[in-house]
Amino acid sequence: MNKYKSNTLVVLLLTIVFSSLSASVLAQQKPNIIYILVDDLGYGDLGVFFQNQRLKQLPALKSPHLDEMAQSGAILTQHYANAPVCAPSRASLLTGVNQGNAHVRDNQFDKALENNHTMATMLKNAGYATIAIGKWGLQGTDEKQKLNWPAHPLKRGFDDYFGYMRHADGHEHYPVEGIYRGKKEIWANYKEVSEGFEKCYTTDLWTAKAKNYIIGFEKNNKDKKPFFMYLAYDAPHAVLELPTQSYPTGGGLNGGVQWIGQKGKMISTASGTVDSYVHADYANATYDDDNDRKTPNVPWPDTYKRYATAVRRLDDAVGDIRKLLLDLKISDNTLIVFTSDNGPSIESYLPKSYVDVKPTFFQSYGPFDGIKRDCWEGGVRMPAVVVWPKSISAGKVVATPSMLSDWMPTFARAAKTFAPVRSTGVSLLPSLTDIGKQENGLVYSEYFQAGKTPDFKEFEPDHANRKRNQMQFIRVGDFVGVRYDIQSADDNFEIFNVVKDPKQKDNLASQSGFDKLQAQMKAKVLQARISDPEAPRPYDNAAVPGVGLTGNIKKGLKWSFFKGDFDYVPSLSDQAAAKCGTAKSLNSIKTSKGIMVYQTFIKIDKKGLYSFKVSTGGKAFVKLHEANLLDADFNYKAGEVVQRDVILEEGYHPVTIYSVKSQPQQKITLQFKAEPGEWEDLTARNCFYK
Template sequence: MYAKAKPKALLLFSLFISLWSSPAKAQSAKSPNIIFVLVDDLGYGDIGVFFQNERKSRNDRSEPWIMTPQLDKMAHGGAMLTDHYTAAPVCAPSRASILMGVNQGHAHVRDNQFDKEIGDNYTMGAVLKAAGYKTIAVGKWGLQGEEEGPDWPTHPLKVGFDEYFGYIRHRDGHEHYPVEGIYRGSTEVYHDYETVEGLDKCYTGDLFTAKAKDYIIKHRDKSPNQPFFMYLAYDTPHAVLELPTQEYPAGGGLNGGIQWLGKAGEMINTASGEVDSYVYPEFRHASYDHDRNSATPEVPWPDTYKRYASVNRRIDDQVGDLMKLLEDLDIDDNTLVVFTSDNGPSRESYLPKEFAPYTPEFFNNFAHFDGIKRDVYEGGLRTATIVHWPARIKGGTVISSPSISYDWMATFADAAGAFVPVRTDGVSLLPSLTGTGNQEPSSIYVEYAQGGSIPNYAEFLEAHQGRKRGQMQMIRQGDMVGVRYDIQGQDDDFEIYDVTKDPQQGVDLSDQRPALQAGFKTAALRHRISDPAAPRPYDESLVPSIEVGNPQEGLTVKTYAINSSWIPKLHEQPLTQKAVKSPSFREVPNRGNLVVWQGYVDVPTAGKYTFSADRGTSHFFMRIHDIGVLDGNFDLNSIPKGTVYLAKGMHPVKIYCMRQSEDASLKLFWAYGEDEKNEIPAKAWYR
């Protein structure tokens, strides 16, 4: 865990390492502050500029709408990502993938594993902390592990954050009043490892906003030249739909809006008035044409939907307040702010029985898509995402190229001039956001398992209504999306849709695209490694090999000079390159501290292979295809081990090892089936 395993400093020995030609990644003149705002269960259709403004423009009184003026303003001043996906259609795995920068096929938290430890590896916070950032986490966590108190193995302070304030436990995040909650009753808010008392009448959306502002103000006063990274994870609008105590305080920013007071019983300036009481004026007396008959009187919105609309407008005010603070502190120009959601809209409300149940049909929170939270159709995964950074992003930018939430680790590292760990499945989105450079395509892959079925909403296509979920997958390449529901085995076909022309996914093109069908099936196996805690029906399916024309014995080895505390994802030019017989340091040129062997491993017999490595205490990582098979990049005292099922033949491989001493060594082993392990012979390597 983070408390026990910390990356070791590089030891560069003059006996065999020459002067570095590129000692470090170029640090920007002034690294931006970074704020990642993550809301809970906000649908793509909940934000004005993405859908609700269009809904209002139709002026259909049977179709109510919600306005989000502050988020619209943020979007007009920055970039809208119209084809951005979340890594999973439910919160805990989604958040784990975001923080770790990996897809669900590589994440330690999958399916519905709430309160599970996030995993023993680099997080977004750790990467930016190593780059010199002050790192702060505020709000919902739910990734701490099952122990209690200071023993939580992946408490935020153990995974790269300097400070934390919020709900540690997943279940507490369902309640929006820590003291007076109407759903679960009292819950626990933590400041670092200590519970916070005196939170009477504190609505969590306001509380987290106030604390976020307080952190930013104090950091600006104390360390104005140090950039900060804030992970601000709201627990709204999810679940209980409790209302604030009062209207949002006027002004916003440094001297207005929500303010942190820090006094027990008066912790924030809205900790007064009546708990669960304030409905926004525009919704208080709102009515709609419930029977689609203009000749009959309209009826009031049910209270449940007044609540949902008010909670969403509160989020809008909170984000506007935060953006105003950045302006007041004169740091808005060089602060990169991302606003997004962890998954699609929910039909949960957790309200007392006297309230009508919530359904996303009322506001069409799923926009033009089918599916909601827990679905891998577009409505469950597509998230309305806004990025604001005036120094680098032009206002009015609209990005329609597909991307996914585990791209943010690489994006933030790029913005900070830092190296992102080689393990990440994401790519930097800065080229798209800033309009400079060449955008590397995002690798978009989702897997998830959930009981139940797709709701029978009239807005959904009949073919989707009531469909059993079970084991699911989604993969996107270009405009084409492949989806599988209730998977029984690897031979099950993907439905294939052109989601740019068919966002509701009604025209299945799979019969017309046999090559793409085969490609999706192959690609899905090459993006993941099995996890016994989240079994899949395709776990033991053979990863297809690759046809290699005229292979030659041995591997290509490259060396790099990298000023990094971990093996990074490489974009630099190598110092040296040569052909070698095997992944051994004996033939490697004595220049550079990072060695990368690349080529193919020839699998003699199809089946189960367990790979392992003896690398001393050097940082080490190995990929086969896009599968992270061996990861010894973080925990230097472990024996990296990983099991994959491989077809007979050639499989592309990349092996990374830091040369941290003059006597660095490496041996790679494999075991077929349940056999004893053997060192991989030189004859198995090709280039």
């Protein structure tokens, strides 16, 4: 063989080797994703966020495994629930939309999660295996024909499901021996399987099932697919039942809680006495109940020993799962998020012989005021811990304001795919990894709850015993606007700098210079939402204000073209367009297969009710300001008309139109009209840009 041929062969072999390595690396670039969501855990319940500073003098909780996870990754100190109660918060998490655009709002427990994009459908489309474990509560209410629950997890993008289907079942932490309402149902996909699950404390049960799935998946995963696991615990919420025994030592593949799979012994901790074990750190814990060092300390009330044990059990579960990932050598490329669905609860559902649980004992709301069902920071500020060893620096603190609905676009970017454009969140990866520019997200929520905020003496006098009813909060920079007992869109926000004033003591609304921020907040909350007749608001009929448009205003629409083959309407905010320009109308620019994004301002000459409708041969989506106006995407049939009415103030209103074409000749029709009036196409006659 001559020298030239020898060198050519070497180059060829090296090319093959490096190509194989590149393919392998690319396959590993998509991380496994485990999203751990717990129920009613407050910002202040974790050591790293708040409890560690209480350890020396006050009753305190410990979370060593989560503290270690935080040291290995990142904590998000300004992370918010989408709502201050579980059903709407979890629904917004799974669908990636805030409460101003959500289908499940207020206290709509067991309402069917809308048949639209979810984290699971998005990641499944990106090549992931998907599983949900634990509490669901978003299935719909077809109790007569359980197999026809309209929003069963398997109908919302998950390949597998194991857990409590109904919301109320999640109040109980023993499926068989529940001390509050008795036996509960466990569903494995479409089969009810609770027989044989005696003595299975649900924190242990969901953990054992999660470990069993991961072990089996890795053993049989010949295609090297990544997996997405939504692991939704029902603790420490509601009935504060205790485990049967101490958490098994070791953790991981050979230790910790294990799945046995035998009736009567389904998991390794299904023995001993139900509702019996108090964690050793708390069994004999005492505290200074009267703040007098001269008097002896007294034992913690049993209620709080129970709460502390439930939280510590979750901490053990997280440590167990992380050890398993290490044992299986998949830890480095697994992204784990741990957080809660809303603030701490005042509910314990224990017999009357127990003292009522109060979040004040451990100051579970942290440095804030407010609890579950409140729009004060304590009701909506969440502890969030994230680890992804080779992508997120150890010990990182992320102060970017964010919400649960930001996780869908975050996971999309991590999975090298696109979030659906209907998502109102933004990717947090730039803040977590220091790669790329962090987009500003929208932190906004609305909620209704009758009654009042609890009258805890630890709360500011103006926050305690406050009438709730219709509530709202919005964050702009360091400032949060809060409204309680809203009567109309004209009600003023109380405004607080929650970075400097986390307890929201100093209402800045009446101070000089805050009138512009007040007006901005009032406009923003109308521009970012769409009304829902099943969750009526006193501002539903308020006209959406326009925006100021000055300078060199031209007639027509701006457009950007992104080439590609898209199965749904994607968010491309961080992508560079292949082409861009201006046009006098939709469909006037010839393009190949891909997506056209049109941006324009519609000029409204008179305040009133306006109707919008869209139809297309492909898929489309229309946003008005920051609200999701028209959805012709998920399960859309070509040619269908999607229509919505909205009340608009006189002025300019930004509209963004997304049109996905699978064939170059496909067209989109978007029209609007005043009521009464004639339909108008969007053209240079009524559209403007700068």
